[in-house]
Amino acid sequence: RKEVEQDPGPFNVPEGATVAFNCTYSNSASQSFFWYRQDCRKEPKLLMSVYSSGNEDGRFTAQLNRASQYISLLIRDSKLSDSATYLCVFPKPGGQNFVFGPGTRLSVLP
Amino acid sequence: EPEVTQTPSHQVTQMGQEVILRCVPISNHLYFYWYRQILGQKVEFLVSFYNNEISEKSEIFDDQFSVERPDGSNFTLKIRSTKLEDSAMYFCASSVGSGFEQYFGPGTRLTVT
Numbered sequence: 001r002k003e004v005e006q007d008p009g010p011f012n013v014p015e016g017a018t019v020a021f022n023c024t025y026s027n028s029a030s031q032s033f034f035w036y037r038q039d040c041r042k043e044p045k046l047l048m049s050v051y052s053s054g055n056e057d058g059r060f061t062a063q064l065n066r067a068s069q070y071i072s073l074l075i076r077d078s079k080l081s082d083s084a085t086y087l088c089v090f091p092k093p094g095g096q097n098f099v100f101g102p103g104t105r106l107s108v109l110p
Numbered sequence: 111e112p113e114v115t116q117t118p119s120h121q122v123t124q125m126g127q128e129v130i131l132r133c134v135p136i137s138n139h140l141y142f143y144w145y146r147q148i149l150g151q152k153v154e155f156l157v158s159f160y161n162n163e164i165s166e167k168s169e170i171f172d173d174q175f176s177v178e179r180p181d182g183s184n185f186t187l188k189i190r191s192t193k194l195e196d197s198a199m200y201f202c203a204s205s206v207g208s209g210f211e212q213y214f215g216p217g218t219r220l221t222v223t
Contacts, residue, residue, distance in 0.1 A: 032209050043201055043214040044153065087153065091209045095167040096141065096158035096213065103152065 001026040003099055006088050010105040017078045021104040023088030024070040030090045033071045035062055037084040038103065044087055048073070078108045112136045116202050122221045123192055131187045131218045133202030142185045143203040144177065144210060147172070153201070159185065160208075171213035192222045 005024045013019045023033075025086035032051050036044035048055050050071060054063040061074040075082055115134045123129050135142050144156040157167040159177055176188045185204075189196055199219050203212040 034211060038153075041199070041219075043217050046211050046213065049211050089212075096143075096160070096208060097155050097168065098143070100145075100153040102157075 003027070004060035004088060004101040006101040007104045008102070012107045012109060013078055015078055015080060017108075018070055018074065018076045019078060019106065020074045021086055021106075022070050022072050023101050023102055024068075025088075025090060025099075026069070027089050027093055028066070028069060031093065032061075032090060033062075033069075034089040035060075035073050036087040036089055038087055040083050042081060044089075044100075047086070052089070075106075078106075080108050080110060082106060083108045112138075114202055114204055114213050116200075116215035116218050117210045118218060119216065120219045120221070122223065125194060125222055126191050129189050129192055129220065131189075131202075131220070133185045133187070133198050133215055134183050135185055135202065135204030136213060139182070139204035139206050139213075141165075141205045141208060141210075142179070143205075144187045145201045145203065145214075146198040147201065147217075156187070156200075189220075189222075192220075194222050196220060197222045 007021050011025050035047040038044045046064045050062045050064050059076045064071045085103040085105045087103045091098050117132045142159040145153050147153045149151045155168050158165045174190045178186050199217045201217045202215040205212045
């Protein structure tokens with residue numbers, strides 16, 4: 001299994017839709033997880049942190065399934081401004097090296 | 111809201127030249143990082159820095175690369191002799207602690223000709 005894998009996308013959804021992405025990881029010792037969004041040629045921006053089973057912030061919900069080693073991101077009521085690449089990120093256990101997933105591209109269409 | 115800043119935003123250099131990329135992390139953060147992202151590819155870890163020394167580095171971070179925190183605010187990445195394949199976006203990030211959220215600067219686009 002790869003260190004981290006994400007749904008490749010692209011996901012093309014209409015405004016108002018609900019969309020979910022998955023990220024799977026191989027190291028069961030990983031403790032904390034982050035979702036970042038990245039716009040084209042811009043820096044990753046922190047969207048959500050997950051330290052336990054999940055987190056919710058407005059339209060965004062992240063859920064962590066440690067048994068199956070995946071983390072999901074659910075976006076409700078998609079907006080045009082949600083169009084971006086979503087990166088699954090986590091620190092390597094015991095180290096200072098953060099692993100970045102390849103990203104899932106989302107396009108929200110009018 | 112505090113943010114990470116980076117300069118320059120774009121640097122063009124000739125192959126073989128030395129470049130220094132500068133970053134000012136968030137002031138109360140203790141961990142600092144450099145990443146690179148080649149156009150169209152994923153973000154790659156280069157190096158992490160804590161307590162004035164490198165805590166971890168990737169295989170990309172070879173002898174051509176070095177980092178320094180010359181004063182209480184700046185964090186620099188030096189590439190001694192640039193190669194064409196060093197062309198990429200270089201992002202600096204900082205965090206309050208090990209394994210915590212990282213906040214990224216806007217990046218420096220390095221173009222090696």
